[in-house]
Amino acid sequence: MLSRIGESLYWMTRNLERADDTARILDINVVYMLEADEGATEEMQWQPLLNIVGADELYPQRYPDKRVTVQRVIHLLTQERDNPGSLYNSLRLARENARVVRDRISNEMWEALNEFWLAVDKHLKTTLQPWRAAEFYSYVHREVATFFGLAQSTMMRGEAYGFTVLGSLQERADMTARILDVRYHLLLPDVSMVGSPLDYYQWGALLKSLSGFEAYRRTYQSGIRPIDVVEFTVLNPDFPRSLAYCMDGMEKALERIGWVSQGSVPEAMEALRGHLDGATPQGVLDQGLHEYLDQFLALLAALGTALQGDYFEAHLGDDLAG
Amino acid sequence: MLRQIQSNGAGQFQTSPGTQAPPMAYHEFYRDDFRPREHYLPMWEHIQTTGQQILGAKAREAHLTLHTEGVTFTVYSNQDEGIERVWPFDILPRIITAAEWDLLEAGLKQRIRALNLFLKDLYHGQRILKDGVVPPELIYRGKDFRREIMDIDPPHDIYTHISGVDLIRDEAGRYLVLEDNLRTPSGVSYMIENRIVERRILPEFFTRYRVRRVEHYPALLLQALRFLSPRGAENATIVVLTPGIFNSAYFEHTFLAKEMGVELAEGRDMVCKNDKVYLKTTHGLRRVDVIYRRVDDDFLDPLVFRPESALGVAGVIDAWRAGNVALVNAPGSGIADDKAVYAYVPEIIRYYLGESPILQNVPTYQMTDPQDRAYVLDNMERMVVKAVAESGGYGMLMGPSSTTAQRAEFAKKIEENPRNYIAQPVVQLSRHICYLDGELESRHLDLRPFIIYGDGIEVVPGGLTRVAMTKGSLVVNSSQGGGSKDTWVLAD
Numbered sequence: 001m002l003s004r005i006g007e008s009l010y011w012m013t014r015n016l017e018r019a020d021d022t023a024r025i026l027d028i029n030v031v032y033m034l035e036a037d038e039g040a041t042e043e044m045q046w047q048p049l050l051n052i053v054g055a056d057e058l059y060p061q062r063y064p065d066k067r068v069t070v071q072r073v074i075h076l077l078t079q080e081r082d083n084p085g086s087l088y089n090s091l092r093l094a095r096e097n098a099r100v101v102r103d104r105i106s107n108e109m110w111e112a113l114n115e116f117w118l119a120v121d122k123h124l125k126t127t128l129q130p131w132r133a134a135e136f137y138s139y140v141h142r143e144v145a146t147f148f149g150l151a152q153s154t155m156m157r158g159e160a161y162g163f164t165v166l167g168s169l170q171e172r173a174d175m176t177a178r179i180l181d182v183r184y185h186l187l188l189p190d191v192s193m194v195g196s197p198l199d200y201y202q203w204g205a206l207l208k209s210l211s212g213f214e215a216y217r218r219t220y221q222s223g224i225r226p227i228d229v230v231e232f233t234v235l236n237p238d239f240p241r242s243l244a245y246c247m248d249g250m251e252k253a254l255e256r257i258g259w260v261s262q263g264s265v266p267e268a269m270e271a272l273r274g275h276l277d278g279a280t281p282q283g284v285l286d287q288g289l290h291e292y293l294d295q296f297l298a299l300l301a302a303l304g305t306a307l308q309g310d311y312f313e314a315h316l317g318d319d320l321a322g
Numbered sequence: 323m324l325r326q327i328q329s330n331g332a333g334q335f336q337t338s339p340g341t342q343a344p345p346m347a348y349h350e351f352y353r354d355d356f357r358p359r360e361h362y363l364p365m366w367e368h369i370q371t372t373g374q375q376i377l378g379a380k381a382r383e384a385h386l387t388l389h390t391e392g393v394t395f396t397v398y399s400n401q402d403e404g405i406e407r408v409w410p411f412d413i414l415p416r417i418i419t420a421a422e423w424d425l426l427e428a429g430l431k432q433r434i435r436a437l438n439l440f441l442k443d444l445y446h447g448q449r450i451l452k453d454g455v456v457p458p459e460l461i462y463r464g465k466d467f468r469r470e471i472m473d474i475d476p477p478h479d480i481y482t483h484i485s486g487v488d489l490i491r492d493e494a495g496r497y498l499v500l501e502d503n504l505r506t507p508s509g510v511s512y513m514i515e516n517r518i519v520e521r522r523i524l525p526e527f528f529t530r531y532r533v534r535r536v537e538h539y540p541a542l543l544l545q546a547l548r549f550l551s552p553r554g555a556e557n558a559t560i561v562v563l564t565p566g567i568f569n570s571a572y573f574e575h576t577f578l579a580k581e582m583g584v585e586l587a588e589g590r591d592m593v594c595k596n597d598k599v600y601l602k603t604t605h606g607l608r609r610v611d612v613i614y615r616r617v618d619d620d621f622l623d624p625l626v627f628r629p630e631s632a633l634g635v636a637g638v639i640d641a642w643r644a645g646n647v648a649l650v651n652a653p654g655s656g657i658a659d660d661k662a663v664y665a666y667v668p669e670i671i672r673y674y675l676g677e678s679p680i681l682q683n684v685p686t687y688q689m690t691d692p693q694d695r696a697y698v699l700d701n702m703e704r705m706v707v708k709a710v711a712e713s714g715g716y717g718m719l720m721g722p723s724s725t726t727a728q729r730a731e732f733a734k735k736i737e738e739n740p741r742n743y744i745a746q747p748v749v750q751l752s753r754h755i756c757y758l759d760g761e762l763e764s765r766h767l768d769l770r771p772f773i774i775y776g777d778g779i780e781v782v783p784g785g786l787t788r789v790a791m792t793k794g795s796l797v798v799n800s801s802q803g804g805g806s807k808d809t810w811v812l813a814d
Contacts, residue, residue, distance in 0.1 A: 001603055002585055004590070111392070
């Protein structure tokens with residue numbers, strides 16, 4: 001496969017996953033805003049979202065008075081053209097990459113994504129109002145799910161499929177780690193507070209941002225406990241947004257793609273694996289969740305660099321095959 | 323110059339300069355008594371029985387289908403990026419009878435065979451120039467004559483593997499060649515998409531005719547490309563070379579790569595080493611055998627042509643010269659569809675094949691000829707003036723609809739660089755009914771059939787019919803607001 005095509009497949013799904021995850025954190029926040037929260041200001045509710053998606057530096061540039069409001073955060077993360085990570089730009093890039101690999105994905109996938117993009121582009125010509133936002137985000141979830149469903153049912157399980165899975169799972173692991181880091185830190189700034197009464201709604205919101213609320217409840221009968229939340233979202237191999245699950249899937253995807261001899265991807269994967277394998281929930285909390293996740297994100301970024309070197313930049317020094 | 327080679331048309335035109343009103347355009351659909359022509363009757367009867375309203379719903383459905391499927395083309399504007407538009411499609415098909423098609427097919431094959439011999443001659447012994455049939459200065463001053471490829475032998479001596487010849491019908495209904503597109507003609511994907519949409523939208527029309535198939539074009543193309551592979555057809559690595567997603571024909575490039583199951587590559591995806599071309603893949607370098615390039619000569623190889631080009635592959639011409647890769651179409655083919663050379667094609671056919679041309683040219687005035695030039699400058703409002711090396715309706719003056727200022731501008735350009743222009747009398751392109759905003763209206767159109775030269779010459783029965791959507795307009799290019807129709811060639 002052409003290096004450029006592999007790269008586009010990877011970024012097509014990575015951007016789609018990003019759009020979906022962005023929609024989900026916004027969606028959950030919009031829903032929770034509906035009922036009054038004692039003592040919580042608008043800023044307290046919405047600032048964390050900026051931290052999660054890394055827009056906390058962009059925000060004051062865009063809004064010099066730095067006042068955090070619902071309308072502004074929704075706008076910045078959903079449709080701001082100057083925010084490279086906005087839902088709008090993520091979808092635009094996903095579609096642009098799909099256009100590049102149009103001959104590599106099924107017609108069904110292309111048509112679904114193209115139609116989705118055209119509708120979103122049209123819809124976001126006007127400002128998205130907070131009371132209409134939930135409806136829009138659920139539309140985004142449905143369409144992204146349709147695309148991935150079509151990918152699963154129409155794509156050959158070869159190299160191309162491998163790159164699409166790799167892109168989406170890497171982005172998902174990245175988002176899970178970020179959501180967990182920011183939210184957990186706000187909910188439980190001090191490890192000594194483990195065991196104190198928890199804000200059911202806030203913790204519920206964290207799990208819902210990861211589409212894991214119901215699954216968590218079914219898995220852990222004893223209510224929401226921080227240590228269980230860590231085990232579930234970091235280490236549970238069966239929860240499809242956990243770091244462990246994403247790692248397993250990425251390993252399988254890389255097997256489909258095939259390892260490059262003397263490449264640096266195996267080493268990067270091993271480092272990630274080692275970071276997860278020996279870990280226990282208690283150990284993670286003792287070490288400090290923030291430090292643990294920070295390291296994970298660094299290792300994930302190193303994998304991104306390794307992928308670039310091994311697959312997306314063919315070397316002239318290589319053996320001249322065939 | 324013109325009078326030596328043109329047996330009809332221009333000479334007579336000169337003696338009676340436009341005293342009478344321009345003749346009426348030929349109508350493809352109606353006879354002179356406003357009854358539909360015989361081969362359109364089954365379709366017409368069907369519309370009469372079901373009622374015209376139903377066409378409105380069908381037209382909307384067609385647009386929606388093309389929109390969803392992303393069948394688009396890009397219009398260049400003054401901004402950096404082009405604008406992506408949905409392919410404009412008129413639902414009423416254009417129908418060509420079997421007898422008409424037989425004539426067209428024979429004429430096109432004859433023309434392409436002769437033009438290939440011409441190119442081989444130009445880049446080798448230049449017999450035709452020495453024999454004084456084509457003036458040497460016309461060739462040497464042509465922008466698309468490439469000295470760099472003299473004496474190179476392309477595989478099987480084929481230069482123009484893929485051509486799309488533009489045909490029009492004059493006032494008498496006679497098919498004339500307007501342009502030979504021998505570089506990287508586009509439109510074939512739209513020919514197929516039009517058919518796919520038409521079949522979905524109007525199956526009831528098809529049941530009343532025996533329409534010949536066109537969808538095997540990519541299979542024919544693949545066969546021809548494999549035939550050219552220097553290492554044999556088995557395991558040949560074939561790529562479609564595209565300038566990238568901002569190119570107006572990018573949709574077509576992906577379409578063809580996908581239909582043929584070959585790689586769609588950009589220049590930056592390839593690299594040359596030891597006179598061989600390689601693809602950069604996720605698992606190292608892979609040798610390339612055939613490049614169907616949709617990049618112009620100028621941009622193909624920065625080492626040989628334009629040095630600043632980032633769209634091509636440095637070293638690809640050397641690899642081609644060494645016989646390690648086939649380039650489709652061959653570099654340098656453009657000189658044979660240069661608009662000034664065009665006037666000599668009937669002579670070229672006679673010279674190489676010893677046959678009379680089956681398809682005629684539109685009369686053409688050479689601006690290098692003082693008499694022709696003086697006549698054209700005096701009659702600009704009745705002329706179409708074209709820059710010889712431009713295509714897509716760019717660099718053109720439509721005399722009848724031009725302003726005094728535009729005419730003055732072109733007159734100046736002609737005087738400055740006569741080799742760069744030709745002029746033709748305005749031909750009223752034939753018309754056809756179109757379904758526009760709930761009404762049946764007549765619009766002008768042309769026809770671009772596609773010819774593949776591999777192990778033999780094949781013409782796919784059909785082509786791209788382009789329609790000038792603006793009332794009265796004679797410009798059909800999609801870049802200038804043209805539309806299209808499905809084109810049916812009948813089996814009997």
